[in-house]
Amino acid sequence: MQETNRNIDEMTLIDNWQQVSQQINQACDHAERKADSVILLAVSKTKPAAMVTTLAQQGQRHFGENYLQEAIEKIETLKSQSEGEGIVWHYIGRIQRNKTRDIAEYFDWVQTVERDIIAKRLNDQRPDELPPLNILIQLNIDNEDSKSGCLPAQLPALITAIKGYERLQLRGLMIIPAKAGTDALACTKQLFEEIKANHPELSHWDTLSMGMSGDMAEAIENGSTMVRVGTAIFGQRA
Template sequence: MAEQQVLDVPAIRERLAWIQERIERACRRAGRSPDEVTLIGVTKTFPVAVVQAAYEAGLRHFGENRVQELVAKAAVLPGRIEGGEVTWHMIGHLQRNKARDVVAHADWLHSLDNLRLAETLERRAAMADRVLPCFVEVNVSGEPTKFGLEPDAVHDFLDALAPFEHLEIVGLMTLAAPAEDPEAVRPQFRLLRRLAETYDRRNNPRVQLRYLSMGMSGDFEVAIEEGATHVRIGSALFGPRLEP
């Protein structure tokens, strides 16, 4: 039953073109270039065949929520860190005991949210002789079930990352609260952008905050209007999520 839901290359190509058109329209409304926005296809629970089909359709950035799925799929379609042609983004919550796998297989991490994790990633990245680009995750919605730093803790956390030479802090990431009307979460995206804009880099010059990872299938256009540089699209691209 589940296998019958998997889309083929033409279907994914059609959906990809539809999403890219929506990205372009959102960029025009915001006076931005579509080149500023990276589309990440979220392949959580989907088989590696879907990743391969999306690759054949032209997608090059993929996101995984679970480390074990990232490892399995990167073994078939390696990321750039392993000499491949795609970019793997680890976008889900990360436990410290999985840091080694992320350093080995993920090109980018979107969910850095505590110093103990930063310390572990720093040590693993140093051992691997690499620098790991990281987004700091922020809980802008205030939902107790969500991971991420409280907004008022973000700047102090960025300051505290100064000693970590193998972590490149490239931006902030968030998941907005579920909402039927995307306009309802616009203030949350705006808050993330404001947190990036107001950080005093004199406290940690290596922090760049060039990017904002925000926006998913239901709200990515509003996120782009508010400055998103990376949008994470799953169901709008691949259809309903398959059962694990």
């Protein structure tokens, strides 16, 4: 949050957000899907709370954060503003064991669960007065050594574990696919549908988080229900 000179002005921010929203609508039209079938997650990491407030005033509800301490500061700041009441906060960074208590307390969604030990800690540390924490399993669909995520072969065991946690609500999958081609997108969609068919008890299995600025249209074509967009809205980061 020490990069004020890199922050765009308010009108540019709003214009960027409107353009991305329009691109999502166009991609949905092309895929013959309803525009409201895809959620825009505005990735606000490294950007100040004032920019989140500006977009919240425009109607943006979902915001994604990677860096925990910075996110907590923003969440606390927005709590004191009327715009903060409707914000849904998503944690999309890597999860360290010593960070799970704060993540469980401050966030509405966690998109990067890849191990049972993390899921269990989030469940045990979720405050009782809050609703169950929405969980996405991060899937390493391309089996890339450089990326986090559960391998497809590990999914059944992780799903079974998370189903048993009362303070968690398993909602679906998240991927960061390799850049070449859309096979990963199609494969993830197929896997998502197979899990839905094989686990009717997962009544809230409805979210497929895939697609960013560069592959947003392809992801929507392949069934994404949530796209994660940062730079195209907020401008370049340091």
